[in-house]
Amino acid sequence: MAYNGRPVLRDLTCRFPRGRISVVLGGSGSGKSTILKLIGGLICARAGAIYVGDRDIGRLGESAMYEVRRELGMMFQNGALLDSLSVFENLSFPLREHTRLSREQIAEQVHERLAAVGLSDVDDLLPRELSGGMVKRVALARALIQSPQVLLVDEPFSGLDPLSTKLIEALLVRINRTYGMTMIVVSHHIPSTLRMADHVVLLLPGGPVQGSPRELLASADPSVRRFLSEDTDASDEVLAHAAEFEAGEHRPVLDSRRGRRKP
């Protein structure tokens, strides 16, 4: 992958386990958001293969890609809400496009999703009338409206105050726990990442490093330690969280590339 001749994401191989929260960490310009766009088929890789389930989306045309995207939800960094539509219209839009639900059923689903992200009485507001945190939550609700199998989340904590950051983080974790949804989160917010992630892909200049938060924190690799040392107070909380997930057998482990359930 390259932008204006500048290569990004060279020799990258990674898997995102089904039903888990995977976080892609890295510095600015390391290609974090590019990974999400590649998975969503918004841009094409120069070489290699990208599997969503068992489909190599690099071989799909745009119309076939629309079928794949019905299984994907994406929360964009700045929301990407349609600015001429109200909050209700933004959320109901995919349902009106792709389902034959009645108005009442659509309204019910919209309000259910809004409630899931902690919003009410915002139906008639336009995106420009929302705060940054509310935009993120509405964008999250819209990404969830079609109950996607995979949720792509681009920089959910950028531009948010600490309280809103924790709120979004808690929402993402709760949604993952509730729906068992595969989440791929791009972030450079290390504390949140280490708290919520089951699997981390750390994009470093020397190449990607992958593992659980516990594994990365225990890594002897100086570049990994240097990157993660930005967060010095996370260790205990993170390790407890990581242990909980590593010990937990309540969620199935799946091979995301093949889409098969492992025993």
Added chain:
Amino acid sequence: MGAGAIRGLGHGVGDVVESLGRLAVFTARILMVTVRPPLRLREFADELFKLGVLSILIISVSGLAVGMVLGLQGYNTLVRFGAEGSLGAVVGLSLIRELGPVLTALLTTGRAGSAVTAEIGTMKATEQLDGLRMMAVDPIDYVVRPKAWAMICVMPLLSALFILTAIGGGYVVGVGLMGIDGGTYMSSLENSVDFGNDVAGSILKAVIFGVLVGLIATYRGYTSAPTSAGVSAATTSTVVIASVSVLIFDYFITALWGV
């Protein structure tokens, strides 16, 4: 130096050919989604309002002003030959055959074409187009198609409005200020204008200009760089390219079909 110039020329020609090819593909995509449901009548009606209804004032005022100038200049010229009774024909024919469609297209490019480019470009810069794609909705279908077709539909209507107000402006000057008989003005206009040739030709020109402006405005917005500078550049280029294209096409339509 010479080789460099030739190389530069080659690159320039290559870029133009490539752009035309992309525009052709873009046009084909609009045509393909046009024949596919849903019809998106609501979005189309919204665009008719934004591009058409909101242009009524500027078109009317401009038409009135152009008609008054034409009436004044026409009278001053015709009176030298004692032919001031033909003022209605001069004003009417020049407006219907030439000035109406061309000036309407130029005004619409400046007001509505630039707005279309800016809107689509901003949607691209704020990832709204990518958001649509991620919701499995084709932006060409949802965003571009209604705008392009609305532009094609409003152009002949706005052109007709421009012509009517301009004829009114000519009447105000010729009859109201210069003292030409109102009946003479209208009868000379009526006798000189041929519906099948002049009016139909005028409508044809307006439709072609609508296609040109609609395609260029939507294409430039859709392919703009996703930055504020990119949107600005795309908007400027829409006005420039569409205006020049209208004038060039006007010549060829007139030369080839005698309209």
